[in-house]
Amino acid sequence: MRKGVGDSGLAGLRAAVAALERGWGTTGETRPDATLPFGLPCLDDHLPGGGLTLGAVHEIAAGGPEVEHGAAAAAFAAGLLGRLSGPVVWIGPRRDLFVPGLASMGLFPSRLLMVEARRDALLVMEEALRHPDLAGVVCEIDGKLDLVASRRLQLAAEGCDVLGLVLRRSRRFDDPALRQPSAAQSRWRVTSLPSAPPLAHAPDVPGLGPAVWQLELMRCRGAEPATWTVEAPDAQGRLAVAPVLADRPAAPAPARRAVARRAAGHPHP
Amino acid sequence: MIAGACAAARKLGLSPGMPLANAQAMVPGLTVVDATPEEDAAALDRLAAWCLRVTPMTAPDPPDGVWLDTTGCAHLHGGEPTMLSALLEQLDEQGYVARAALADTPGTAHAVARFSGASSTVVNPGAQADALAMLPVSALRLDPEHGITLRRLGLDLIGQLVTAPRGPLARRFGPALLRRLDQALGRVPEPIQPVLPPEVIQVRRSFVEPIGTAESIVSVIALLVAEACELLEQRGDGARRLDLLFERVDGTVQAVRIGTARPSRDARHLARLLDERVEEVDPGLGIEAMRLVLPLVEPLALTQHGGGLLPGEQEEADLSVLVDRLTNRLGPGKVYRMQMLPSDVPERAQRPVPMHEPLPPAPPATGWPRPIRLLERPEPVDALALMPDHPPQCFTWRRVRHRITRADGPERITGEWWRRDGELAAVRDYWIVENEAGRRFWLFRQGDGVDPATGSLGWFLHGFF
Numbered sequence: 001m002r003k004g005v006g007d008s009g010l011a012g013l014r015a016a017v018a019a020l021e022r023g024w025g026t027t028g029e030t031r032p033d034a035t036l037p038f039g040l041p042c043l044d045d046h047l048p049g050g051g052l053t054l055g056a057v058h059e060i061a062a063g064g065p066e067v068e069h070g071a072a073a074a075a076f077a078a079g080l081l082g083r084l085s086g087p088v089v090w091i092g093p094r095r096d097l098f099v100p101g102l103a104s105m106g107l108f109p110s111r112l113l114m115v116e117a118r119r120d121a122l123l124v125m126e127e128a129l130r131h132p133d134l135a136g137v138v139c140e141i142d143g144k145l146d147l148v149a150s151r152r153l154q155l156a157a158e159g160c161d162v163l164g165l166v167l168r169r170s171r172r173f174d175d176p177a178l179r180q181p182s183a184a185q186s187r188w189r190v191t192s193l194p195s196a197p198p199l200a201h202a203p204d205v206p207g208l209g210p211a212v213w214q215l216e217l218m219r220c221r222g223a224e225p226a227t228w229t230v231e232a233p234d235a236q237g238r239l240a241v242a243p244v245l246a247d248r249p250a251a252p253a254p255a256r257r258a259v260a261r262r263a264a265g266h267p268h269p
Numbered sequence: 270m271i272a273g274a275c276a277a278a279r280k281l282g283l284s285p286g287m288p289l290a291n292a293q294a295m296v297p298g299l300t301v302v303d304a305t306p307e308e309d310a311a312a313l314d315r316l317a318a319w320c321l322r323v324t325p326m327t328a329p330d331p332p333d334g335v336w337l338d339t340t341g342c343a344h345l346h347g348g349e350p351t352m353l354s355a356l357l358e359q360l361d362e363q364g365y366v367a368r369a370a371l372a373d374t375p376g377t378a379h380a381v382a383r384f385s386g387a388s389s390t391v392v393n394p395g396a397q398a399d400a401l402a403m404l405p406v407s408a409l410r411l412d413p414e415h416g417i418t419l420r421r422l423g424l425d426l427i428g429q430l431v432t433a434p435r436g437p438l439a440r441r442f443g444p445a446l447l448r449r450l451d452q453a454l455g456r457v458p459e460p461i462q463p464v465l466p467p468e469v470i471q472v473r474r475s476f477v478e479p480i481g482t483a484e485s486i487v488s489v490i491a492l493l494v495a496e497a498c499e500l501l502e503q504r505g506d507g508a509r510r511l512d513l514l515f516e517r518v519d520g521t522v523q524a525v526r527i528g529t530a531r532p533s534r535d536a537r538h539l540a541r542l543l544d545e546r547v548e549e550v551d552p553g554l555g556i557e558a559m560r561l562v563l564p565l566v567e568p569l570a571l572t573q574h575g576g577g578l579l580p581g582e583q584e585e586a587d588l589s590v591l592v593d594r595l596t597n598r599l600g601p602g603k604v605y606r607m608q609m610l611p612s613d614v615p616e617r618a619q620r621p622v623p624m625h626e627p628l629p630p631a632p633p634a635t636g637w638p639r640p641i642r643l644l645e646r647p648e649p650v651d652a653l654a655l656m657p658d659h660p661p662q663c664f665t666w667r668r669v670r671h672r673i674t675r676a677d678g679p680e681r682i683t684g685e686w687w688r689r690d691g692e693l694a695a696v697r698d699y700w701i702v703e704n705e706a707g708r709r710f711w712l713f714r715q716g717d718g719v720d721p722a723t724g725s726l727g728w729f730l731h732g733f734f
Contacts, residue, residue, distance in 0.1 A: 065669070066708055071641045071733035078641065087588060098643035098732060099607040099619045105641075109607045109631060113588060114621070115595055116603045124595055131591045192707035194674060206660075208677035208701055211709055211734060 034161045036080065039238050040230070043215075047186075048222035052080065056185035057129075057153045057164035059145070061178050063191030063214070069096070070140070070169045072190045072213055072232070075105055077138050077165045079233030082106025084163060086135030089128040093118040093142055106237035111135075118142075122149050129156040129164050136163040143170055143177050150182035186220035193229065196243055210234075212242045272304035276366065306332075316365075323356055328461050334382070336375060336461040353389045373397060375461055376453030380408035380427070397454050402428030409449045415442050427453075470504075470563040472496045479518050479555025483547050486515075486556070490543045491536075493561040498536040507532025507569030513543055515550055516558040523550055528601075530592040530624045532567040538590055542597050592624050613682045615643055615731060637680060638701060640711045640732030647729035650712065654728070657718025660700045664712065666730050671704040678702075681717070696723040701734065709734035 018033075035051035037044045044050045052058060060077055062070040074097070081088050082105050090097065090112055099109045117124045125139040137157075145166060157164040168178050191214045198209040211232035217225055231240040271292055274283045278299075283292050293299050310331055317329040317336075323346065326338035339352065346352035353369045360367045370382035372392035377400060381390050384404045392400040401408070404427050407416040418441075424430050430438075430450060439447055451457040472493050480486065490513070501507060509532055515523040525546045533539060595604045605621040611632035612618050618639075622628055652661035660676030678700035684692025697713045704710070711732035716724025 064706065064708075066733075069642050069733045071709075074641045075734070089591075094645075095621070096642050096645065097607075098615070098640050099609055100639040101641040101643075101732075101734075103609065103631070103634065104639055109609055109619075110628060112607060113592070113624075114605050114607055115599070116605075117599055120599060124599070127594060128591060131588070133588065134591075192709065194705065194707040195703060197675075206676065208675050208703060208709075211703075212707060 036084065036163060039083075040228075040241055042241065043228060043230075043239075046217070046223055046226055047220065052163070053185050054161040054163050055158050057150065057157050057166060057183075059150075059166045059168060059182060059184040059187040061168040061187070061189050063189045063216070065173055066192065067168070067170050067173065067175065067178070070167055072192055072211070073167050074140075075101075075232060076188070076190045076213070076215075077167060078102045078105040078107040079237035079239065080163065080165070081136045081138070082233065082237030084135040087111050087113060087133065088136045088138065089113045089115060089125075089131075089134060090138045090140075091115040091117050091121050091124050091128070092140040093121065104235060105233045106235060122153065125164070125166075126152055126156045129153060129162055130159055131162075132160045134162050136165065138165045138167060140167040140169055143175070144180070145177075145182055147181060147183055150184050154183045154185065184219075186223075187218045189216040189218055190214075191216070193242075200243070210240070215239075272306075320356075323352065326461065330379075334379065338461055339371065349391050350389070353391065357389055372400065374453055374455045375459050376409065376449065377401060377455075379410060380404050380453060384408040395455075398428075398431060401453060402426065402431070406430055409446075409453055411446060411449060415446055418442075470497055470500050470566065471560060472500070473558060473560040475516075475558035476556070479557050481552035481555045486547050486550065486552075486559070487540075487544050489559050490547070490561075491540050493559060494536045494540040494543065497561050497563060498534045498539070501534040501563070501566065501569075504566075505568060505570065506566040507534045508539065508563045508565070509567050510563070510565035511539060511543065512562040512564060513546075514560040514562065515552070515556045516560065517552065518554045518557055521553070525549060527597050528565075528593075530589040530596070532569040533589070533593075534569060535590075538593070542593055545594070545597060596624070612685065614685060615639075615682075617685075638677075638734070640709075640734045643732040644730065647713070647731045650728050650730050652712065652714075652728035654714070656726070658698075660702055661712065661728060664702075664728060664730075666710075671702075671708075671710070673702045674705055675703040676700050679714075682713075694720075694722045699731075 033049045033056075034054040035047075035049040036054055037051035038047075060070075060073045061067060062073040066072055078101075088107065088111050092114070093116070095114075095116060097114070099112070102112070103109060115124055115128075121139050121141055122145075125137055128134060128137045145168065150166075153164060153166070166184065170178060193212045193214050195209050195212045197203040197205065198207040199205050213230055213232060215228045215230050217223065217227070219225060229242045231242045233239055271283060271285050271287045271289060273285055278296075281296050283296065283299075289301065293301075310329070313329040313331060313333075313335065317327045320327040320335055320337055324337050324339045324342045326340075328336045330336050339349075343349045343352050346355060349371055353371055357367055357369055368382045368388050370378045370380075370385065370390040370392065372378040372381060373394055374397060377392055377397040381392060381400055381404070384407075385400075390400075406419045406424060406427055407413075409427060409430075411419075419425075419430070424433060427450075431454070435447060448457060452459040474489055474493060476489075480489070493513075497508070497511075508529060510526065510528045513525045513527075515525075517523065525543065527539075527542045527546065529539075529542070592604055602623075604624055606624065606628050608620045608622045608628055609631040610618055610620055613635075648666065650664045650666040652664035654661035658679065660678060661673055663670060663672045665671070679698035680700075682697045682699060684695030686693040695715075696717045697715060698717060699711060699713045702710050702712055710730055711734065712728055713731055714724070714726060714728050716726045718726065
């Protein structure tokens with residue numbers, strides 16, 4: 001009895017706080033947040049609601065020198081949107097997306113509406129986020145996204161279950177603008193890692209396996225920052241957990257192995 | 270070749286169709302102006318539009334005529350002869366030399382106007398055969414060869430043709446000759462196609478006091494749009510383009526034009542599109558009147574929403590409202606869709622398509638890995654590679670050196686010889702390469718590495734994964 005009261009009391013308080021945060025008032029309608037699960041237990045268990053919250057804005061940036069083109073970040077976004085259904089608005093400053101590449105992540109051009117906007121990009125995104133029939137809105141921004149602008153986007157997204165993604169790009173390596181606080185629901189950083197050999201049992205065979213990313217959750221409402229190593233999305237837009245060995249050198253030198261065996265056979269006193 | 274000759278030239282014996290050299294030999298110092306058929310056609314279109322003052326059904330009849338269907342219009346102009354002479358007088362004032370004929374059928378009117386020699390003729394109802402009897406057969410809009418053959422057979426006049434037995438004529442000349450004859454005599458109907466659009470919807474409000482504030486303009490826009498939408502609904506049309514004209518006190522006019530992705534008569538949506546553009550208008554000393562013109566409308570049938578086969582099934586989401594607003598804010602060409610094309614050459618694999626065009630289905634997927642980002646034009650890189658079929662060991666792009674640890678390829682893409690002759694031998698060998706940090710690039714080498722005719726063996730960066 002006591003336990004039940006305590007549980008419902010805590011859950012009720014949490015719901016009330018969430019409702020206050022989203023501007024719905026203290027009582028009455030509170031709806032559970034719709035989420036898009038990643039399909040990976042290690043990620044979904046970590047995130048509040050078991051996935052990426054819909055009806056919210058998430059920031060994605062690339063790490064290191066990739067930040068200028070942000071190909072891995074765009075692939076991450078395309079994979080997420082590829083698992084939703086419905087039209088997607090993709091706003092960008094340049095026409096450098098390659099549609100066959102997006103289609104290989106499950107995001108087909110029939111669903112895509114492209115908008116070329118540079119200065120008005122955030123305005124366009126806000127407008128698009130208010131449209132109820134869209135599955136997602138992606139906006140690529142060069143440089144700054146301040147607290148006020150991101151708050152506006154977040155409020156616009158809360159009206160319906162649309163997935164808002166902001167892709168941060170910058171011509172500058174390690175741009176301080178990318179570290180400024182924003183009101184996004186979560187912030188992600190996608191950095192490429194050296195991939196594993198395509199055939200684990202034959203590391204000398206040339207070729208490429210799936211790309212491997214370091215996926216960093218840098219900030220998220222209701223979750224701790226965390227880092228995962230994942231494989232790039234497949235044709236259905238699903239991520240996979242990368243083999244643990246991915247980070248190691250491809251082929252350990254045989255000489256070393258010999259040394260190790262000898263060491264094991266003749267332990268030092 | 271002479272395309273046309275003025276009255277003075279005709280008096281000197283020149284006629285259309287005569288070789289120019291002959292004409293210049295006959296008349297030294299002849300003034301010659303090059304013929305411009307396109308401009309003539311445009312002028313004829315304008316003339317047909319001008320003739321709308323006589324009747325709502327007019328159509329240009331290239332190269333030198335205008336059809337007017339005056340059924341039920343003559344009494345408005347004081348009878349048929351008066352109407353014709355008034356029309357000719359007005360044309361004369363504009364500098365046109367014209368001949369007019371009025372008859373029951375377009376064929377007869379055409380023949381009489383061109384071949385009777387009189388400047389204005391009214392053929393009485395049912396009297397086509399009499400009017401045509403003494404005219405040459407070429408007046409029937411025949412194939413020129415048929416005209417020559419008929420004349421050779423001794424059939425010079427239409428009257429002879431009417432009385433000639435039909436069977437042999439049809440055997441000899443096919444159905445075209447008799448059809449023309451029957452059309453002229455009224456045995457077979459020949460409707461004329463009015464090419465001019467039906468009446469353009471426009472609504473106008475003038476004000477007792479000039480207005481100038483944004484709020485007042487917005488409220489007038491709401492009134493105008495509501496009125497226009499009512500007219501659209503009566504006609505079953507939707508607007509594709511709207512022009513809002515502001516007539517200012519100083520006599521100048523300012524215009525704002527908006528377009529929609531698909532026909533719409535949603536007053537709220539259209540008014541909102543116009544409202545967003547109000548700030549571009551300079552009211553000056555005040556606006557006397559506002560006029561909303563809908564130059565482009567398309568049929569818009571009432572549609573029933575929902576009703577998919579399955580209960581929860583939805584139709585394709587209607588994005589036209591969003592598209593219109595974005596297009597009007599950003600300008601044309603900024604909102605588009607991407608079409609995948611069946612080409613292996615990356616530059617030709619996609620193409621932007623405007624929103625109002627249907628998107629053709631994508632070609633079947635090839636399964637080859639393709640980058641997410643493609644550089645607009647490939648950037649040259651310095652690469653170290655073993656020829657002919659090894660990936661580069663390292664490459665330098667924008668002064669940064671990337672050491673390659675893994676690579677996949679080559680994927681050979683050959684030139685599309687059916688587009689340009691020069692691509693017959695062209696070859697690109699594409700490699701996906703991964704540098705030490707794990708970043709993946711799409712590189713290609715021009716040429717197959719063996720035959721210099723296939724390319725310069727230079728390395729280029731084309732995309733990012």
